[in-house]
Amino acid sequence: MRLQKIKLLTGVTLSVLMSAVSVHPVMANPATQIAQTQTTTTANTQTLTGFVKSIVGDVVTIRPENSRYRTLRIQKCVLKIIGLVPGMKVRVLLAGDMVQNIAVIPDYKVVATTVVRPAAVAPRPAPEPPPMLPAPAPRPITRPAPAPMPAPRPIPAPRPAPVRGLW
Structure with a gap:
């Protein structure tokens, strides 16, 4: 009986110790530590706006508005997702x-228009439609006669190889 209690105590102690060791690295860092360890890349970033000239594999050529062509490497799955x-x-x-990021800019042009209708204009009568002419009768379909097929050439039979005699 005593041996079973020692085994149980040892098992419980080991499981508590293992769970404490495995949970410690997973615990979340406080927000102040995260803010201090993050690096900012705003000094190195550049925004490029232009038209896509060509796409070959994962290489995209872009024509910026005021500079020369620029080639970028973008993953094929990203190209498929954004279309x-x-x-x-x-x-x-x-x-x-x-x-870092790519966004498609829709080029919709919004034009504001105003429709002005004169108030004192009498409606005009609708013009009469032109008289209906009868439809022409369909012509019969004529197909050219099929060209005669040439006769197949006979295939020569293979010549048997001479058999050596046993004399």
Whole structure:
């Protein structure tokens, strides 16, 4: 009986010790520590706005508005997700040569218009439709006669190889 109690006590002690050791690294850091350890990359970032010129594999060529062409490497899965095609206007956030964010800029032009109707204009009668002409009768379909097929050439039979005799 005493041996069973020692085994139980040892098992409970080991499980508590293992759970304490495994939980300690997983505990969350306070917000002040996280804010102090984060690095800011705002000094290295650059925003590029332009039109997509071409896409070859994962290399995208962009024509910025006031500079020369720029080639960027963007993962194929990202290209499929955003549906990037040549001719689209995009805004790219770069950190050095790495693409941080890419967004498609829709080019919708909003034009405000006002419709003015004269108040004292009498409605005009609708013009009479032109008289209906009978539809022409359909012509019969004529198909050219099929060209005669040439006769197949006979295939020569293979010649048997001479058999050596046993004499």
